[in-house]
Each structure stands twice: as structure tokens, then as C-alpha cells.
Amino acid sequence: MSTQEVISSPIITLDDVSFSYDMGKTNTIKNVSFDIPEKQVTAFIGPSGCGKSTLLRCFNRMNDLIETAKVTSGKIEIMGQDINAPTVDAIELRKQVGMVFQKYNPFPKSIFENVAYGLRIQGIKNKSDLATAVEKSLRGAALWDEVKDRLNSSALGLSGGQQQRLCIARTIAVQPKVILMDEPCSALDPIATAKVEELINELREQFSIVIVTHSMQQASRISDRTAFFYLGELIEYSDTTDLFSAPKEKRTEDYISGRFG
Amino acid sequence: MSNPFAETKGGAKRAEKLGRIGFGIATYMIIAFAITIFGIITYQGLPTLFNSDGFNSEFLTESPQTLIVLKEGDGTVHKVSFSNIEKWKADNPEIQIEEEKRFSYAGGGIAGPLIGTALLVIICMLISLVVGISAAIFLSEYARPGNFLNTIRLAILNLAGVPSIVFGLFGFGFFCLSRWLPVLRYDRDFTQAEQDAVIGFFRIPFMDHGYVSFEGWGTSLIAGAITLAIMVLPIIITACEESLRAVPKGFREASLALGASKWQMIRTAVLPYAFSGMLTASILGVTRVAGETAPIMFTAAAAAKATLPGAESNNGGLFWLSDLLTDSVQAMPYHIYTLAKLPESEFTKPMQQGSIFVFMVLVMSLAGLSVFLRNRIRKSLKW
Ligand SMILES: Nc1ncnc2c1ncn2[C@@H]1O[C@H](COP(=O)(O)OP(=O)(O)O)[C@@H](O)[C@H]1O
Ligand SMILES: [Mg+2]
Numbered sequence: 001m002s003t004q005e006v007i008s009s010p011i012i013t014l015d016d017v018s019f020s021y022d023m024g025k026t027n028t029i030k031n032v033s034f035d036i037p038e039k040q041v042t043a044f045i046g047p048s049g050c051g052k053s054t055l056l057r058c059f060n061r062m063n064d065l066i067e068t069a070k071v072t073s074g075k076i077e078i079m080g081q082d083i084n085a086p087t088v089d090a091i092e093l094r095k096q097v098g099m100v101f102q103k104y105n106p107f108p109k110s111i112f113e114n115v116a117y118g119l120r121i122q123g124i125k126n127k128s129d130l131a132t133a134v135e136k137s138l139r140g141a142a143l144w145d146e147v148k149d150r151l152n153s154s155a156l157g158l159s160g161g162q163q164q165r166l167c168i169a170r171t172i173a174v175q176p177k178v179i180l181m182d183e184p185c186s187a188l189d190p191i192a193t194a195k196v197e198e199l200i201n202e203l204r205e206q207f208s209i210v211i212v213t214h215s216m217q218q219a220s221r222i223s224d225r226t227a228f229f230y231l232g233e234l235i236e237y238s239d240t241t242d243l244f245s246a247p248k249e250k251r252t253e254d255y256i257s258g259r260f261g
Numbered sequence: 262m263s264n265p266f267a268e269t270k271g272g273a274k275r276a277e278k279l280g281r282i283g284f285g286i287a288t289y290m291i292i293a294f295a296i297t298i299f300g301i302i303t304y305q306g307l308p309t310l311f312n313s314d315g316f317n318s319e320f321l322t323e324s325p326q327t328l329i330v331l332k333e334g335d336g337t338v339h340k341v342s343f344s345n346i347e348k349w350k351a352d353n354p355e356i357q358i359e360e361e362k363r364f365s366y367a368g369g370g371i372a373g374p375l376i377g378t379a380l381l382v383i384i385c386m387l388i389s390l391v392v393g394i395s396a397a398i399f400l401s402e403y404a405r406p407g408n409f410l411n412t413i414r415l416a417i418l419n420l421a422g423v424p425s426i427v428f429g430l431f432g433f434g435f436f437c438l439s440r441w442l443p444v445l446r447y448d449r450d451f452t453q454a455e456q457d458a459v460i461g462f463f464r465i466p467f468m469d470h471g472y473v474s475f476e477g478w479g480t481s482l483i484a485g486a487i488t489l490a491i492m493v494l495p496i497i498i499t500a501c502e503e504s505l506r507a508v509p510k511g512f513r514e515a516s517l518a519l520g521a522s523k524w525q526m527i528r529t530a531v532l533p534y535a536f537s538g539m540l541t542a543s544i545l546g547v548t549r550v551a552g553e554t555a556p557i558m559f560t561a562a563a564a565a566k567a568t569l570p571g572a573e574s575n576n577g578g579l580f581w582l583s584d585l586l587t588d589s590v591q592a593m594p595y596h597i598y599t600l601a602k603l604p605e606s607e608f609t610k611p612m613q614q615g616s617i618f619v620f621m622v623l624v625m626s627l628a629g630l631s632v633f634l635r636n637r638i639r640k641s642l643k644w
Binding site: 065067094095098099101103105106108117118120171174 | 512522530
């Protein structure tokens with residue numbers, strides 16, 4: 001990688017990270033090193049299959065679910081802690097590093113219960129505590145005004161965009177430091193997408209956000225920094241405006257000008 | 262002008278027609294059989310539930326009894342249940358009885374077998390659901406794919422193919438006859454009283470400090486229920502596993518991503534949404550269990566019993582439960598089997614036909630209920 005500016009306050013640092021789905025036979029992520037800044041939006045772009053989701057899922061150890069998957073080299077540090085160290089509890093990690101998925105996936109429960117889920121998991125039972133947290137999270141996800149009159153009706157009755165914002169509300173209810181978003185708008189129409197982007201814009205003040213997107217327009221609209229991946233390698237990583245206006249790498253330029261991908 | 266789309270002459274067309282007729286006949290034949298069977302059973306059995314005073318509730322509330330048929334000189338016939346005969350004779354001293362005949366099982370009703378079957382089914386389902394759901398959770402959520410899992414799957418598949426009579430004999434040998442007495446005595450030998458009371462006559466010493474007794478639980482409700490549970494376990498496990506797997510991956514991921522532990526994830530984001538499928542599976546299991554004769558005929562069923570299950574015991578609480586569980590019961594399928602072996606007479610016939618009818622309606626409504634529930638649940642699962 002050619003450009004590696006020093007980021008003053010990184011929340012996530014990657015040092016020579018490789019990742020394999022098949023016990024190390026082939027590496028899906030190859031020797032990636034970079035820093036992700038705190039309280040900014042960092043976008044991952046790149047052609048389909050280049051490993052964006054895979055890397056994102058390394059950050060909250062979601063890949064633990066796959067028996068044969070493992071980080072084969074390097075170190076991922078979040079808030080200064082090596083997250084693959086034996087002393088790290090993935091459950092505690094996930095409370096700090098939340099995730100919003102590509103396909104919005106609220107539970108078939110009430111809107112209230114969806115947002116309260118993470119808190120209930122942590123053993124919070126007090127009704128008024130829960131109500132306060134739910135309202136705060138729904139406001140935080142710019143959803144409160146739309147759903148405040150039907151908190152007890154099913155989340156599945158909401159529109160797709162509202163369901164995705166509910167998933168964001170559910171994530172911020174746990175008060176993580178980092179929010180990972182894997183193509184959160186790919187199942188949404190343009191208007192719903194705009195609302196989610198607006199929301200991301202507000203959330204950057206409180207959270208460090210890493211977002212995978214297949215839309216370069218989206219990356220340029222919402223992100224502070226952009227990382228371009230190709231075949232599991234980090235090709236270029238810099239300020240979003242720089243990356244799109246003056247890419248330093250040929251492959252980046254080819255990709256953003258639509259010559260492949 | 263010639264029609265470019267004209268029908269072509271040839272064998273294909275005729276084969277098509279013949280095929281359609283053939284398949285149709287096969288289908289209609291099944292329907293005809295079904296209607297004939299249900300029709301005959303209903304036509305013959307329904308009258309048993311109604312007598313001259315309307316609905317014959319005695320058939321559902323009384324236990325099977327011997328029927329005493331009394332004939333007067335002028336040919337008048339009186340039918341009296343065995344338990345009522347003394348009272349009847351006292352009440353009607355003026356009637357001169359010319360002839361008295363007894364027909365076993367032709368009096369009373371089917372309350373005993375109905376309750377027995379209900380108890381067998383309930384206890385069996387309690388056992389098999391607890392074990393089956395646990396096993397399904399283990400198989401679908403915890404076990405790692407590999408040889409071990411494949412072996413277990415093969416075992417479950419084989420278990421599902423075992424004939425029910427084999428389960429019956431196994432249960433008989435394992436639960437009714439043999440009993441491992443985990444009595445370890447290093448300090449002294451069994452006293453004579455202990456030996457007589459606990460161990461029974463047929464016993465095999467086991468490694469100096471215990472006995473295998475061949476007087477186990479005997480024919481008992483619990484032995485039958487466990488035997489039935491072993492028989493339906495494969496069905497329950499397979500169905501529950503499928504319901505668990507049908508829960509969308511998104512729920513699991515969302516739950517874990519919010520900081521749930523694996524068990525919390527299973528409990529809050531998987532089981533609630535697999536529950537409906539498990540319910541359907543268990544009802545299907547119930548219909549299978551309720552109808553089986555072979556597994557219970559050696560393990561649990563008694564042909565005749567004077568009292569309803571549990572009514573004989575004078576104990577209270579847990580002791581009553583233990584008396585209930587270790588006593589034999591009557592059961593519908595076995596009762597029908599018993600009735601079917603009786604010599605034919607006009608007095609036993611209503612019992613035979615009525616029992617079959619009630620049993621068929623019961624099992625069919627359970628099956629219907631499970632289909633109904635499954636459809637409803639399928640409709641409500643739209644995630
Ligand atoms: N669970 C998995 N097991 C094995 N290989 C996987 C798995 N998920 C993704 N892959 C492979 O890893 C590569 C990167 O996938 P992914 O991270 O989903 O790409 P992206 O999100 O950039 O489109 C692809 O070649 C994909 O086939
Ligand atoms: Mg992806």
C-alpha cells in the first residue's frame with residue numbers, strides 16, 4: 001500500500017492482518033494494515049467478493065461462528081486491545097462493537113422489544129430504565145416520531161427503511177463505541193437510503209462507524225475516509241475526497257471510473 | 262389455407278391421455294377407500310353413542326364391564342352391567358328370569374381406555390419433548406459437523422425404521438422385567454427381609470454388591486410411556502431440528518451482534534421462533550403414539566381393569582403419583598384389540614364398533630389439528 005498517513009486517534013488498528021475461511025489454505029484477507037479513526041465514518045469499497053464483509057466481521061469476531069475460519073496473521077486492535085487475545089470475551093467485544101446487517105433483520109417482536117433486546121440480554125429488567133433507553137435510542141436513530149404511537153406493534157409492520165433504522169436503534173441502545181455497517185442500504189429504495197445516510201451523518205458525532213458499501217456515491221457522500229480493497233488486499237486508503245478526486249493507484253482509478261467492478 | 266397449429270396425429274397424444282386417466286384412477290381409488298372406511302366405521306359406530314334416551318354418555322364415562330343379559334319367559338331382554346346387577350335384582354324382584362348370559366367387555370363404556378391412552382400420551386410426550394428438544398438443540402446448535410454427527414444422524418434414522426413391536430419387546434425386557442438395583446453393600450449382606458421385599462425371587466448377583474432383578478417395574482404406565490417416547494424420539498428430534506434450522510440466520514446474527522451469549526441467543530432468538538414448528542411436530546408425534554398397540558401391549562396395557570387409573574391408590578401426593586405410574590392401564594388401541602378377539606355376538610358388537618369410531622375420530626381430529634396449526638403457522642411466519 002502506498003499511502004499510510006498517521007491517524008492521530010485510531011479506534012481500530014490493523015497490523016498485517018490476514019484471514020482465512022479454510023484453516024489457512026487460502027487467505028481471503030491478505031496482509032492488511034491500516035488505522036480506522038475514532039468518531040468518523042470510514043467506508044470500505046471494492047468489487048464484490050473482495051473481502052469487505054469478511055474484514056468487517058473480523059472486527060466483532062462474527063467469523064467465530066465459522067468453524068474453519070481464523071485470522072492467520074497479524075493483529076487487530078480495538079481501543080488498544082488485541083481482540084483475538086485469549087483473554088478477550090467475544091460477547092463483551094460485541095457490546096462495544098455493534099453491527100448492522102445488509103438485510104435488515106428485526107426480530108418478529110414489538111418495536112419496543114427489538115430496541116430493548118440488547119439491554120434485556122444484559123439483565124436490565126427495570127421498566128422505566130428500559131423505556132428511557134428505548135426512547136433515547138429511537139430518537140438517536142431518528143425513528144421516534146414515526147413509531148412513538150405504536151411501540152408495541154410488530155416491527156415487521158414497518159417499512160424496509162424504518163426496519164433498518166430500527167436495527168440501528170437496536171444497536172445504539174447497547175451503547176457501543178464502534179458501529180459496523182455492512183451495505184446497510186443495499187435493500188432500500190433511494191428515499192429510505194437518503195434517510196439512513198442522514199442518520200449516519202448524525203451518528204458520527206458519537207460513534208466510530210465503519211461502513212461497507214458498493215455505492216461509490218454513497219461512500220463519497222457520507223464517509224471521511226475510504227479504503228479500497230481488491231482481491232483481499234488493501235489497495236488504497238486515504239481521505240475520501242482525496243481518494244475519489246486524485247487516486248494514487250491505477251486500480252483505484254480504474255474502479256472508481258467504472259472500468260471494472 | 263392450412264392451419265399451422267393443427268393437432269398432429271401420433272402416439273404421444275394417446276399416451277398423454279392414457280397416463281392422465283391412469284393417474285386419476287389411482288388417486289380416486291385412494292379417496293374411495295378412505296371414504297368407504299370412514300363411512301363404514303361411522304355408520305356402524307355412531308349408533309353406539311346414541312341409545313333410546315339420546316346421547317349415550319355412559320359409553321364415554323363408564324369403564325368396560327361384563328354385560329349380563331337377562332331373558333324373561335316371554336322373550337323380553339334386560340341388559341344390565343355387572344356392577345349394577347345386585348341393585349337391579351333388588352329393584353325388580355317381580356321379574357322372573359328364565360335365562361342369564363354374560364358377555365365380557367360388552368357393558369359399560371371406554372372411560373378407562375380413554376384415560377389410559379391420554380395418560381400414556383401425555384407422559385410420553387413430556388419425556389420425548391424434553392429429551393427430543395434438548396437433543397435437537399444440541400445437534401443443530403452445538404454439535405460440530407463431522408463423523409460424530411453423521412453417526413448420530415444415522416442412529417436416529419435407524420431408530421425411526423425399527424418396527425414398533427421391537428420397541429415393545431425391548432421396553433418389556435428393559436423396563437418391565439429387568440431392573441438394576443443400585444444397592445451397593447460393602448458392609449453387610451442383604452437381610453432376608455430386604456431380599457424378599459426389594460429384590461424379588463429371580464435375581465442375578467452382579468459383582469458381589471448388587472443384583473439385577475427380573476422383577477422390574479412390571480407392566481406399568483411409566484414403562485409404556487417411556488417405550489413410546491423412545492419410539493417417537495426420532496420423529497421429534499428430526500422435526501425439532503428442522504424447525505430450529507428454519508429460523509433465519511439473521512436472527513442469530515443480530516442476537517450475537519448485540520452481545521448475547523450462545524445460550525442467550527438460542528433461548529431468545531431461536532427457540533421462540535422454532536416453537537411453532539416443534540408444536541406441530543409434537544402433535545404429529547401424539548397421533549402416532551396414541552394409535553400404537555405394539556409398544557404398549559407388553560409394557561403398559563391391561564385388558565381389563567376394575568377401576569380408573571389412580572383410583573385404587575389410597576396414598577396422597579407423590580405416593581399417589583408413584584402408584585399411578587407403576588400401575589398398568591387400559592389403552593384404546595389395546596382395548597380395541599381385546600374387543601376384536603371376543604367371540605361375535607349382538608351384545609359385544611356395539612362396543613367394538615363404538616370404540617373404533619371414537620378412537621378414529623380422536624386420532625383424526627388430532628391429525629387435523631396438526632395440519633390446521635401447521636398451515637396457520639406457515640402463514641404467520643413471514644420473515
Ligand atoms: N462463510 C464463508 N465461507 C467461505 N468463504 C466465504 C464465506 N463468506 C465469504 N466467503 C468468500 O470470501 C470472499 C470474500 O467475501 P466477502 O467478504 O463476502 O466479499 P464482499 O463483502 O467484499 O463482497 C469471497 O470469495 C467469498 O466467496
Ligand atoms: Mg459483502
